[in-house]
Amino acid sequence: MKTTNLLSFLSGVILLIATTSFNAPSKEENPFALIGLQVTVLTEKGNVVKGADVVLYASEDDAFDEVNGIKAKTKTNENGRVKFTKGLKEISYYVVATKGDMRSEDDLKSSKLKKNKMNKINVIVSKNHGMSIPKVSGGKKQ
Numbered sequence: 391m392k393t394t395n396l397l398s399f400l401s402g403v404i405l406l407i408a409t410t411s412f413n414a415p416s417k418e419e420n421p422f423a424l425i426g427l428q429v430t431v432l433t434e435k436g437n438v439v440k441g442a443d444v445v446l447y448a449s450e451d452d453a454f455d456e457v458n459g460i461k462a463k464t465k466t467n468e469n470g471r472v473k474f475t476k477g478l479k480e481i482s483y484y485v486v487a488t489k490g491d492m493r494s495e496d497d498l499k500s501s502k503l504k505k506n507k508m509n510k511i512n513v514i515v516s517k518n519h520g521m522s523i524p525k526v527s528g529g530k531k532q
Contacts, residue, residue, distance in 0.1 A: 423505040423506050424475065424505065424506055424507075424508075425478040425479065425480060425503050425504070425505050425506075425507075425509075426473060426474060426475045426478065426503075426507070426508040426509060427446070427473070427474045427478060427483070427500065427503060427508070427509045427510070427511065428471055428472075428473045428474075428508050428509070428510045428511075429444050429462075429466075429471065429472050429473075429474070429485060429487065429510075429511055429512075429513055430466075430469070430470050430471050430510070430511070430512045430513065431444065431466050431470045431471075431472075431487045431489070431494075431512075431513050431515055432470060432512055432513070432514055432515070433492075433514070433515065433516065434514055434516045438466075438468070438469055438470030438471075439466060439470050439487075439489055439492070439515055440465075440466055440467065440468050440469075440470060441465045441466060441489060442465060442466040442470070442472075442487050442488065442489040442492075442515065443461070443462070443465055443487065443488050443489065444461075444462045444465075444466065444472050444485065444486070444487045444513070445459040445460065445461045445462070445485075445486045445487075446459060446460040446474060446478075446483040446484070446485060446486075446500075447459050447460075447483060447484040447485075447486065448479075448481060448483060448484075449484070450484055450497065452484070453484035453486055453496075453497075454496075456486070459486070460474065460477055460478070460483075462474060466487075473508070478503055479503070480502060480503055480504065480505060481502060481503065482499050482500050482501060482502050482503070483499070483500045483503070484497070484498065484499050484500075485498050485499070485500055485511060485513055486498070487513045487515050488515070489515060491517055492515040492516055492517055493515055493516075493517075494513045494514065494515050495514065498513060
């Protein structure tokens with residue numbers, strides 16, 4: 391009888407320790423929360439751009455140098471859209487979209503992404519956007 395009571399007591403203590411040690415993460419701390427971004431690439435006339443490459447950068451310097459980017463796994467679809475669903479944080483991203491000689495505007499930045507939501511941004515590409523570097527020939531600007 392004493393052994394049964396002792397075992398019941400120990401089982402209760404172990405159960406109490408186990409249930410108080412492993413707290414489920416709150417909604418705010420959920421490590422599996424979705425942070426997504428849908429990018430729609432358009433021309434200046436509002437037409438969708440199929441087959442564009444889209445890259446996200448966490449900093450302006452990375453976007454300028456085109457390093458440390460998160461590249462979309464696919465090009466934009468027939469609706470001009472591509473989705474990022476993995477590896478994103480609750481921060482703003484610099485978005486660079488390119489197709490052929492068209493490029494998105496420099497310094498294009500998303501709003502701060504929110505958890506458990508498919509955040510969205512439209513990006514305009516044209517031949518006139520992006521960084522323009524004057525051609526130099528013989529030390530003179532052309």
